[in-house]
Amino acid sequence: MGAWPAAYVRLRESTYNLATGSRGGAPVRSTSLAKVAFESREDGAAFLGVRASARGFHWRERLRPELRSLATAIGQHHGLPELMGRILAARGIGLEAVPGFLDPTLKSLMPDPSALRDMDKAASRLADAIEARQRIAIFGDYDVDGACSSALLNRFLSHHDVPSRIYIPDRLFEGYGPNVGAIEALVNEGARLIVTVDCGTTSFEPLAAARKLGADVVVIDHHQADERLPEVEAVVNPNRQDDVSGQGMLCAAGVVFLVLVAVTRELRRRGFYRSTREPDLLALLDLVALATVADVVPLTGLNRAYVKKGLAVMRARENVGLTALADAAGLTTPPTPYHLGFIFGPRINAGGRIGNAALGATLLSTTDPVEAQKIAELLNRLNKERKDIETTMLEEALAIADRQMTDDPSRAMIVVASETWHKGVVGLVASRLVERFRRPACVIAWEAEASRSHEGTGSLRSVPGVDLGSAVRAAVAAGLLIKGGGHAMAAGLTVGRQNLAALETHFLTQLGTVMVAVNEAAGLDIDAALVASGATVELMDLIERVSPFGQGNPEARFVLPAHRVKFAKVVGDTHARVLLEGGDGARLDAIAFRAAGQPLGDLLMSAGGMPLHVAGHLRRDTWGGRDRVELQIEDAADPRRQP
Structure with a gap:
C-alpha cells in the first residue's frame, strides 16, 4: 500500500504512509483534533482496506454515507467539533436530540x-x-x-x-x-x-x-x-x-x-x-x-x-x-x-x-x-477464588467448543456441559466462549453422579441480534426444560440430562437462520483513524462527553494506522502489553486483554517492528496525580496481508 488513499480526509498535521508509517506531507494548521482522520468511502468498503483482521473481522466505517450530512449539521448547529458530530450521528442521535444525549437528566427522560x-x-x-x-x-x-x-x-x-x-x-x-x-x-x-x-x-x-x-x-x-x-x-x-x-x-x-x-x-x-x-x-x-x-x-x-x-x-x-x-x-x-x-x-x-x-x-x-x-x-x-475456578473451567470448555467448531464451523451456538463444573461460574465461562467464537454459548453444570438428581444448571450469553430469551422460553414451552428465562443477551435454565441432545438441536434450529444473518453482517465498526501523538487528554475529554458507554452506546473506536510494535510482553498470563510507535516517533501504551495465545496476541507478539493497523478504545489512566491515555486493543491487522 502507498500513501493515504484519496478516499480519506488527510490527517490534519501530516500524511502517513500506511505500509511504512513514515511521515510526509506539509503540516497544516493544528486544531484540537489534530491527527484524527475520517474515511470518505462508498458503503461496504473496508476501512484502511482491512478485510481480514487478526480476529477475522472486516473493518468498516461506523458512520454510514447517508448520515454524513447529519454529522456535519450536528457540528454546525451545536458548535461541536467534527469528530463529535460523526460519533453522535453514527449512534443514531438526531439533530434536536443532541443536548439531551450529552446532558441526560431524569427530569427530561x-x-x-x-x-x-x-x-x-x-x-x-x-x-x-x-x-x-x-x-x-x-x-x-x-x-x-x-x-x-x-x-x-x-x-x-x-x-x-x-x-x-x-x-x-x-x-x-x-x-x-x-x-x-x-x-x-x-x-x-x-x-x-x-x-x-x-x-x-x-x-x-x-x-x-x-x-x-x-x-x-x-x-x-x-x-x-x-x-x-x-x-x-x-x-x-x-x-x-x-x-x-x-x-x-x-x-x-x-x-x-x-x-x-x-x-x-x-x-x-x-x-x-x-x-x-x-x-x-x-x-x-x-x-x-x-x-x-x-x-x-x-x-x-x-x-x-x-x-x-x-x-x-x-x-x-x-x-x-x-x-x-x-x-x-x-x-x-x-x-x-x-x-x-x-x-x-x-x-x-x-x-x-x-x-x-x-x-x-x-x-x-x-x-x-x-x-x-x-x-x-x-x-x-472470593473474587480471587472465582478467577481460579473460572480459569480451570474455561480451559475445559474451550477444548469441547473447539471440537464442536472444528466439526461444524458454521455452527450457530456453542453448548457445553460437565459434571465437574461449578454452577456459580457457568455464566462467566459462557461470556468467554462468546468472546472467543462470536456466537451464543450455553454452559451447563450437571449435578454430581452421586446425586439422585439428573439435572443441570445452565447459563447462556448471546451476541447482538440474537434473542436468547425467546429461544429459552420456546424450549420451556416445548417441554425441553424444567425451567428457564431471561432476556435477549442473557438467560438461565435447568435441564434434565435426557433432554440435552434435544435442547441442543432446538437451539441450533432456532438460531441457525438468525446467526447466518448476524455473521454476514459481522464487522468491526471504526469511528476514525488516529496517530499516537493525537491520543491526548484533551481528546479524552471530548470523547467522554458522549459517555456513559455500553450496550446501545458503543465507545468510540479508533484505528492507529501503520504503527510499529516497539515492545510486547505477556502480563497476567493472558494479556498482551505493547508499546506502539507512530511514524513521527510518538508512542502510546496499549494492552490487549485475554489476547495471549490467540490470533490477536500472536500478531502483536510477532510483529517484529513491522507496521500494523491497531484498533481499540482510548482509556484514561490517572497515576500519581497525572492523567495519561492508553489504548485498549480490540483488534489488529497486517496491511501487507489483506485479500
Whole structure:
C-alpha cells in the first residue's frame, strides 16, 4: 500500500504512509483534533482496506454515507467539533436530540411511573404497608442487579422505619427465583407482603403458595414474560406483553427506582410526609447506576441519566458498602462505567457464585462501616477464588467448543456441559466462549453422579441480534426444560440430562437462520483513524462527553494506522502489553486483554517492528496525580496481508 488513499480526509498535521508509517506531507494548521482522520468511502468498503483482521473481522466505517450530512449539521448547529458530530450521528442521535444525549437528566427522560402496567397497584400496596408498618420480605436475585434492587428497596423501607428482610436464594441449592420452601419460611417469620425484585415473573407455584398462606405479593422484574402472569397484587415489569410504557430496556433496579418514585408520590398524596421527612431518592442512584452497567442493558434513554447521575452520587462516597468495596479493590480514582462493570460487579457477584449469596445485598444495604469493610474484604477474596475456578473451567470448555467448531464451523451456538463444573461460574465461562467464537454459548453444570438428581444448571450469553430469551422460553414451552428465562443477551435454565441432545438441536434450529444473518453482517465498526501523538487528554475529554458507554452506546473506536510494535510482553498470563510507535516517533501504551495465545496476541507478539493497523478504545489512566491515555486493543491487522 502507498500513501493515504484519496478516499480519506488527510490527517490534519501530516500524511502517513500506511505500509511504512513514515511521515510526509506539509503540516497544516493544528486544531484540537489534530491527527484524527475520517474515511470518505462508498458503503461496504473496508476501512484502511482491512478485510481480514487478526480476529477475522472486516473493518468498516461506523458512520454510514447517508448520515454524513447529519454529522456535519450536528457540528454546525451545536458548535461541536467534527469528530463529535460523526460519533453522535453514527449512534443514531438526531439533530434536536443532541443536548439531551450529552446532558441526560431524569427530569427530561423519566416517564410517569404510572405508565408501567400495575404500577399504581404496586405503589398503593407498598404505601399501605408503610403506613401500617407491616413486615415486608424482599426476595431478590443473586446477581448484581438483584443485590442492588434488594438494597434499594431495603434502604427505602428503612428510611420509613418499616421492618424488612432481604432473602437471596442460594445459587447452588435453590437456583434462580422464588421457591416454595423459602416463601413459606418468610411468611412464617411474619412477612405480610413479599416483594420480588429481578425475579418472580414466571414463579407461579411459589407465589401461589404465598397467597395461600395469607401474604400479598408484588413482583418487580424486567425479564421477558409470556402472556400468563402470576396471580399476585401487581406485576411491574416493562417487558410483560401488555406493557406499553416503552421502558423495556431498564434493568430491575431501574424499575425498582420508578416504583420508589411512585410510592413516594402516593405517600405524599396521602399526607404521610406532613410528619415524616421525605426520602432522598436521588441519593440512591449510585445503586441504580451499578445495576444498569453490570446487567449490560442498553445505555440509552433513561438508563443514560441513571448512570450519569448515579456516578456523580457514587463519587461522593456516601454508600458505605460501595466505599468499602472500592477501597478493598484498591480503586483510587473516581469510578467510571468501566469500574462498575469490571471492578464492583465481579466482586458483588462473587458472593452469589461461590460464597454466601446474600453478601452483596447486605453490603449495599448496610450503614455500618465496620460491617461493610469485613464484607468487602471477604468479597474481594472470593473474587480471587472465582478467577481460579473460572480459569480451570474455561480451559475445559474451550477444548469441547473447539471440537464442536472444528466439526461444524458454521455452527450457530456453542453448548457445553460437565459434571465437574461449578454452577456459580457457568455464566462467566459462557461470556468467554462468546468472546472467543462470536456466537451464543450455553454452559451447563450437571449435578454430581452421586446425586439422585439428573439435572443441570445452565447459563447462556448471546451476541447482538440474537434473542436468547425467546429461544429459552420456546424450549420451556416445548417441554425441553424444567425451567428457564431471561432476556435477549442473557438467560438461565435447568435441564434434565435426557433432554440435552434435544435442547441442543432446538437451539441450533432456532438460531441457525438468525446467526447466518448476524455473521454476514459481522464487522468491526471504526469511528476514525488516529496517530499516537493525537491520543491526548484533551481528546479524552471530548470523547467522554458522549459517555456513559455500553450496550446501545458503543465507545468510540479508533484505528492507529501503520504503527510499529516497539515492545510486547505477556502480563497476567493472558494479556498482551505493547508499546506502539507512530511514524513521527510518538508512542502510546496499549494492552490487549485475554489476547495471549490467540490470533490477536500472536500478531502483536510477532510483529517484529513491522507496521500494523491497531484498533481499540482510548482509556484514561490517572497515576500519581497525572492523567495519561492508553489504548485498549480490540483488534489488529497486517496491511501487507489483506485479500
